[in-house]
Amino acid sequence: MDYGKNFSNKRSNNESSADRKRLLMSRQxxxxxxxxxxxxxxxxxxxxxxxxxxxxxxxxxxxxxxxxNRGAE
Incomplete structure (x- = not known):
């Protein structure tokens, strides 16, 4: 069960990293x-x-x- 939690945390970190990259690109x-x-x-x-x-x-x-011209007249 710990493996599942670690895997899901790594996956969410990867997703959040990808989200950060997309956000930075959109800001740029x-x-x-x-x-x-x-x-x-x-x-x-x-x-x-x-x-x-x-x-x-x-x-x-x-x-x-x-x-x-006024002065010359």
Whole structure:
């Protein structure tokens, strides 16, 4: 009877070890997906920031030319 108990404990340890491995793998996959999402969000933020800078530069240049043209008249 002790053999049966030991066998069942070993079996449950093996199962729990396999469960742990599956859980770790699923966590790793989730972490990779989160990293991809974070990278996409960062890229979108950077692209939006660059667009805003270009718009601000264009507006600033336009205001500068308007100011120079008013003084030249």
């Amino acid at each position: 996959i989730v972490m990779e997906n989160e990293k991809e999402d974070i990278n996409k969000m960062a890229d979108a933020f950077i692209n939006n920031f660059r667009k805003q800078l270009k718009i601000e530069r264009a507006n600033s240049l336009r205001r500068f030319h308007d100011m120079v």
